[in-house]
Amino acid sequence: MVAGINLMQETKSIRDVEIEGKRVLIRVDFNVPMDSDFNISDDTRIREAIPTINHCIDNGAKSIVLVSHLGRPRGKSSEFSLKHILKRLERLLNRSVIFVESLEGVSSVMATLPQKSVILLENIRFLEGEEKNDEKLSKNLASLCDIYINDAFGASHRKHASTYGVAKFAPVKVAGLLLKKEIDSFAKALASPLKPVLLIVGGSKVSSKITLLSNILDVVDKIVIGGAMSNTFLKSLGYDMQRSLVEDPLVPEAAKILGLAKQKGVKIYLPVDVVCTDDIKNPKEIKITPAQDVPENFLAADIGPASVKLFSEVIRDCETIIWNGPMGVYEVQNFSRGTFQLAHVVADTYAYSVIGGGDTADAIDRAGEKDNMSFTSTGGGASLELLEGKILPAFEVLERK
Template identity: 70%
Template sequence: MLEVAGIERMQQTKSVRDIDIKDKRVLIRVDFNVPMDHEFNISDDTRIREALPTINYCIDREAKSIILVSHLGRPKGKDSDFSLKHVLKRVERLLGKTVVFADDIDSAKSIQATLKSGHIILLENIRFNAGEEKNDPLLAQELAQLCDVYVNDAFGTSHRAHASTHGIAQFVSQKVAGFLLKKEIDSFAKAFTNPLKPVLLIVGGSKVSSKLALLNNILDLVDKIIIGGAMSNTFLQAQGYDMQKSLVEENLINEAHHILEKAKQKGVKVYLPVDVVSTNDLKTHQEIKITPAQDVPQDFMAVDIGPASTKLFNQVIRDSQTIVWNGPLGVYEISQFSRGTFNVAHSISDTYAFSLIGGGDTADAVERAGERDNMSFISTGGGASLELLEGKVLPAFEVLDQRE
C-alpha cells in the first residue's frame, strides 16, 4: 500500500519560513538542471523560476549570504559543456540581481570572506566533484562550512542520497525545506491523503518494469487506472493479443496478469487501449495504420493510442475528481504519434479535477500540448515523483528538521 503516513511525515518538515535567517549564511540546494541546445541556449527555465520564491525570501529576510548549489546533467568529471556558467545570466536576469560565480568550494569561501553582506553566489556544477554522487562525507563537510543554514529546494534530486542533498545535513545545525520542496509534497498529499473521489491514475511510458512498484502500491488509493504508452503492450499481450514488433517485456507478462487480477479484487477499474496507431518503422514511419489493439499488423509496432481509445479515456477523465498522470501514452516526440497524449492533456485541462502531473516526459508532453497553465500542479521531478508514488520516503526529506 502507498505509504500515506510517509507523505504526511514529509509534510511535517520544517520550511525556511519556520526559522530566522537574518544575518546568516544560507546554502540553497536548487535544481538548475535545465535543458539546453548545443549552443547552450536554455529551452525551458521552469526549474530556475520555481526556485525564485525561496531565493527571494532569503534576500528579503536579509540573509548574510546566499550560495546556490546545483548539478547540471551527468558529467564525467569536469566538463565545460556541463558548466553552470551557462545558466548564470538567466539566473541573474530572473532574480534581477548580480550573482557571483564560484569555480569551486574554495573560491566560494574566498568570495564569502571578501564581499559585503547580501551577496549571492552560484557554485560550479556540484557533480564536477567525484564525491557528490557517492555522498562523500568529506565533500558534505566542505559544503557545510559554507553555511549556517541549509535549505533543500531541489525536488528533482530529492530521491538521491548525494552529498549536497543528504550528507551535508549532518554537519549543519539548521536544515529545512524550501518553498518548492514544500509545494511538491503538499500537492502529492492533496492527491492521496484526503482526495476528492473518484481518483484516476494515468500511467504510461515505455516500460512496465519502471512502474511495477507504483502499480502494486497505489491500488489501495485509486479508483481507476488508465494504462497507455509502450507499457500497455505488455498488458495487452498478457490478455492474449499478439503485439507483433511492439515493445513488450516478455518476462513481466505474469506480473501484468497479477496486477490486473489484484486490481479486479480491489474493485479498481483498469482501462487499456482498445485500438492503437502502429507503424512498420519508427524512424521513417512511411506506413501508419490504426487498428484494434488485438489486430496489430504483422511486423508493425504500436506507437500511440487510437481514436477509440482516446474517446474512452476522455470519458474516464471527465468522470474523475482527482487525476494523477505519470508517463506519455505514445511516442509524443514524433508529431504523427503525439495525438493520443496531447488529447489526454486537453481532456484533463477541460475538467475541474485536481490534476497532478509527474515530471520529466509527462511535463514536457503537457508543455508541448499547450496545457501547462491548465494543470493544477506539474511536478519538477520525474524520478522523485515516481518514487513518491511508489510509497517511498525520499532521502532528502529524511535528513531535514521536523516540526515538533
C-alpha cells in the same frame, strides 16, 4: 504510502526559521535542458527556485550560496558548466550573481561580499565525492552555512553529499518553498484526495512502474494505462502485439496486477485501439487497428481515437488526476495525438491534476496545456518514487516541526 507523505509534510521549512544575518546554502535544481548552443529550452526549474532565493534575500540573509548539478558529467566538462545558466538566473532574480568555480573560492569570496550577496557554485557533480555522498565534501559544504535549505525536489531521491550528507553537519536543515510545495501537492492528490481518483500511467516500460502500480491500488479508484507499457498488459490478455515493445518477463506480473486491481475494485482501462506503423522514425505505413489486431511486422506507437474517447470519458468522471508517462511516442508528430488530446481533456476538467515525470511535463507543455494543470512536478524520478510510496532521502534528514 499516506503515512510516508504525512511524515514528509512535517518537515520544517524556511518559514519556520530565522534567516536574518545567517549564512544560507540552498541546494537548488538547475538541471535544465539546453541545445547545442547552450540556449535553455525550458527554465521552469530555475523559475521555481526563485521564491526561496528571494525569501532569503528579503529576510536579510548574510550570504546565499546556490548549489546545483547539471547533467551527468564525468569529471569537469565545459558542456555541463553552470556558467551557461548564469545570465538567465540573474535576469530572473533581477540582480547580479557571483559565479565561483570551487568550494575554496566560495569561502574567500564570502568574506569580501556585502550582505545578501548571491553566489552560484560550479556544477557540484564536477566533484567526485558528490554522488558518493562523501563525508569530507558534506562537511565542507556544511561549513559554508548556518542554515542548509534543500529546494531540489528533482534530486530529492538521491543520497548525494549536497542533498543528504550535508544535512548531518549543518546546524539547521530545512526545506525550501519548492520542496514544500511539491510534497503538499502530492499529499493533496494522495493523502486527502477528492474522489474518484484516477492514475494515468504511460511511458515505455512496465519495469519502471511496476512498484507504482502495485502500491497505488489502495489509493486510486481507476487507472488508465497507455504508452508502450500497455503492450505488456495487452499481451497478458493473450493479444499478439507483433513488433510492439513488450517486456516479456513481466507479462505474468502484468496479469497479476490486473487480477489484484479487480480484487480491490480498481478499474483498469487499456487501449482498445492503437496507431501502429512499420517504422517509427521513417514510416511507410501508418494504420489504426483494434488493439488485438496489430498487423504482422507492425508496432503500436500511440493510442487510437476510440481509446482517446474511452479514456476521455474516464477522465471527465474523476475529481483527482495523477498523470505519469505519455500515451505514445509524442516526440514524433504522427504519434503525438493521443497524448495531446488527453492533455486537452484533463485541462478542461475541474479536477485537481498533478503531472509527474519529465516526459509527461514536456508533452503537456508541447500540447500547450502546461498552465492549465493544477500542479506540474519538477521531479521525474523523485515524483515516481513518491508515487511508489517511498520516503525520499532528502526529507529524511531535514528537521521536523
